[in-house]
Amino acid sequence: MTTIEATVGELSVRLLPDEPALGSAAARGAAEAIGAAVAANGSARVVIATGNSQYAFVEALAEEDIDWSVVTVFHMDEYIGIDDDHPASFQRWIRERIEQRFHPARVEYIGGRGDPQAEADRYEALLRSAPIDLVCMGIGENGHLAFNEPGAADFTDQRWARVITLTEESQRQQVGEGHFASMDVVPKTAISLTIPALLSAGRVQVCAPESRKAKAVHETLTAEISNACPATILRACGNAVLFLEPRSAELLDGVFDRAEV
Template identity: 45%
Template sequence: MKESLQIDNLKVEVYETSDAMGMAAADFVQEKLSAAIEEKGSANIILATGASQFKFLKALKERVIDWHKITVFHLDEYQGISDTHPASFRKYLKDRILDAVQPKEVHFLNGDADDLETEMDRYAEILQKHPIDIACIGIGENAHIAFNDPPVADFKDQKLVKSVILDEACRKQQLGEGWFPSLDEVPERALTLTIPAIMACKAISCVVPDERKAEAVYNTLNNEINTDVPATILRRHEQTRMFLDTASATNL
């Protein structure tokens, strides 16, 4: 570790490389999962997607974890695309970790369901029955968490899952990461866990590499806690750890 700091309740760790960052986050998540399994015989986890999670998921897949006792959820999914679409978050997680580790259960949020209201209610009901031991998240270039972009972020949301309009900065990020061939093909809407759903998790691992996230990281740690910078809410969670590399910590 290069350095560590604490902002309000949020513990922040900076690593020299994204590989070291990913391994440290995997160790943290392994520790939380193992403690939950030891305490109650099972664990529940939320996994994130996107380019920022590559190194972390690779490291997590290599950890010795009793996945047969773990139930997996995920943060969000685009509306209107199937689980075979190259940008589908369901496909992302199957390809990068789930097919390899074979968890006890996996609950996907189906963005192409025929009845999205019913689908959101279904997912929220399952979430309520599985208190989450650790959520693995990132933050966007606009400092969103999940798909709670600044225009739709609500710290007091009454729902656990909702349908949102993606703002332009978010859609440009998805294009820039190479998930879609053109901005026109980036969906305008998505289903997402809300901020209260994420904040209700017992622990949160927030992995944020790359210089393109440096401004969002700075704003998250320095701005007033409000929905203009949704990730600032993480500073109120007592069991959140943010993992950075030197590039994402450039502005600190």
């Protein structure tokens, strides 16, 4: 199978032969975006998602020639009330898989302890202090982006970071992925980057592997653009690329008939 490409709305969609190929394609795109930012500005600012959907992408980043010494890394969300060494902490995910491996110039962490609103305000100020060059994210099983949940996501939010409440479906996803033992111990709230913050980047990359994401991917590309499925807003984002593989694209009959590379 070769790479197959399509455009849905303004969104570029690429179907790769398998998950490792998806990760490699996304890593090449990230390296290009970071390299362009460094060439233009001498540095780059990158937001990187955490979670199982990012594993292949992060592994492939190690194969790319990136000058991490001039890259500042942000992440997308953190649970309220957990420490940075908790097994499910997104701070820990970024620390172990990005900071300790690639040694970027700086990593800006969202803290899960203390006053959540004050932390959201602090992080928003950091995000707004200079342009974001690249956002690398996934799609939740219920179509969320970061923790912007169905029915609550605001496509015109004036905030760039806010306190949110997780839906039960998002909580179940965290249990299903093995991050928590049961629903009872999944935090109910988190600090999350908003949709406008995520889509402000010069380049937006979305990795969505695995069959459990197939329904959300189908809705992302076919449903009406609305916060019923927050990821549908990607179809209005001309600087975004969605990377899929056969399992996550299994419900997309006809979408990839337009072009093959």
